[in-house]
Amino acid sequence: MGRCDTCPYGVISAAFLKIALLTYATKPRGSVIHTLELAEALHRLGHQPCVFALDKTGQGFGRSLLSKVALVPASPCDQGIEALIQQRIGEFVRYFQQHRDRYDIYHAQDCLSANALAQLRDQGQLPHFVRTVHHIEAFQSPYLQDCQEKSIRLPDRCLCVSDYWQKELEQRYGIQPFRVFNGVDWQRFSAPPENVSDLKAELGLTGQPIYLTVGGIEPRKNSLRLLQAFAQVLPHLPQAQLVIAGGATLFDYEDYRADFFAAVAELGIDARSLILPGIIPDAQLPALYHAAAGFVFPSLKEGWGLVVLEAIAAGLPVLTANQTPFTEYLSPQTACLVDPNDTDQIAQGMLNLAQPQTVNAWVTASRSLRDRYRWQDTAQLHLTLYTQLLFPQ
Template sequence: MSYSALITDQTEPNFSQVSSPTNLKIALLTYSTKPRGSVIHTLELAEALHHLGNEVCVYALDKDGTGFDYPLTCNYQLVLAQSAPADMDALIQQRIQEFVDYLSHSEQTYDCYHAQDCISANALAKLVQQQKIPHFVRTVHHIEDYSSPYLQQCQDRSIRGANLCFCVSDHWQTALQQQYQIQAPRIINGVNLGRFTPVLNDTEQDLKERWGLNGSPIYLTVGGIEPRKNSIRLLQAFAQVRSHYPNAQLVIAGGATLFDYQAYRDEFFTIANTLKIKIGHSLVLPGVIADVDLPALYRTADAFVFPSVKEGWGLVLLEAIASGLPVLTSHQTPFTEFLAPTQALLVDPESPTAIAQAMQAMVQPDLSRSLVQHSQSVLSRYTWAASAEMHLHHYKQLLASYA
């Protein structure tokens, strides 16, 4: 619903007034405590809003009881996610209901309820329908192509039911307009320069010893093994690189995800075996990285490779740039919205040979230095403080239309 439509709608229930014209109470919801892109976006945004003087609380589904492996100074609430059935439709339905049940019994109220994903947005849509909250906001990081009618309906409801949608890239802003006829304000991602830096701090050697990172060159990617990360083509490219650099290593960090990509992972490991890429030696899979270790992990690498075929934006690219690494990514949006050919090697993600050629080129000293030097200017344009200010502007516009 547009701001103008909200202003003229006289049937809206009379909810409590905004807490302050300057400071807001904001609930940010995310589907996981694990470090995926939208989760990190949620946490960094929450911290930035908190530091601007707003009262912020992060609500997150927590399926293993360990909470966030991430330092937070703002408030947060962990929503216990019970064991769920293997059927994906049933799992999503249960996760939505867990959010609904938890928030229905909460005595806390907020000026803004902001969902960062389909699951939490569906929960908020139900609470609006039940008149337990007045409205909600959703950030659409990207739009999925679901084969399941139920999941597609959930995605549609999470977008159409929101009173305000944000997008983090021009690409998805255009997609939202074309597929849903929704005009979504563009907000930005950021990078935490306090965490990600090229300055060594004596922890890098420990990580190298822990995971056997003794190769040269060392290529790093973050995000795990899954189709949209283009993991198989990256593996095939790495096999070509090894013919020129037999001591090279590829580190694929991360892996926590809601969806089961077992068939794709099985194919990945079959190909690795066929290509004689030894896991634990040439191919290093450290899994989900502890928050305290991630900055140092970037600094153990010689280059960052991210030929993804579908992303909301690509936070890890900024983290790698801030860590002083040359980066490679796909020659497509949204990456080309913020990276020029002088700042990153932009490749055809469908071609393992193109990826391999770029991987070999980017570790050459002159090109590596040039990419690092030219990419640093990107960092000043993407800060979490600026992102928080943009969010606040639109939050307050939305709230003014209910006043």
């Protein structure tokens, strides 16, 4: 073994590792993208990662990957969210019981896969496992809360992606998680793709300016306040469009979505102004960023906010919440930071994103993030932590 002078945790292994990375879906959510990019970076460093993903469609991730991928069949379930989670955990468990290929590290990226690995460890199928906590949900269901508790307390090593969640885990659970960080594929998102015009035509993106957010309609994304703020913007910028892309989640947020669409009708926002394309194929995501004029993400709670870094890599000015974890890597010089609970502030921030001089200053300053958040550095830090688990001193 050698030593990594730039890694805060010390020793890393020179030999390659076989690493199983588990994620709950193939659709592009934050923790899913984190899993894929970590796997790609580990592969480039000479290791052998394999991404195990629950897949309802059999279509995979919609992008070519260097690392191995194993799609875990996931069947429909119409018996409610608790039954769905229980079924998904069971699908992971049964898959690994049937496929006996061994890995040096088993790493869960979510609550669901962590519960599956805990069961497999108890059965003697694997010696230990790691879990990354991206954020903690406020579940009302005792069953879901118990799943979350187990997924945090039972891993042999717990990681998290921000200072905020590191402190939360210490205070709530009395554990000391290891702090890792996210990155962004700067090259992939910075170059304008050839299909920008085609995508704009396909989605009806003719507005000026075009505001983009990624993550779908749900409470923690603050979708309703964003919509209300956009309604305040329209009298000043009547040609503006708001694009809310995404929406792949285990939870349907039916009541919240009903309130959202009731507000659309009440505010008189028409179909030309509000664009809801649903899940955007991962291959088209860079083009979507380049089709927009500004990225608006006043989220109430995030693990990190990978889409913010992707937007910055694409050269967009960003509006986001003036709170952690965003303020761990952003400042008033690099982004428009607003109180996510204040609709008026969000609206004024959106108007500021239409001011060229202000926008240019944010975009220029945010370029400094390029050298600070790279997936290769993230992967190297993970390797250090993996090796410490495998070879404790």
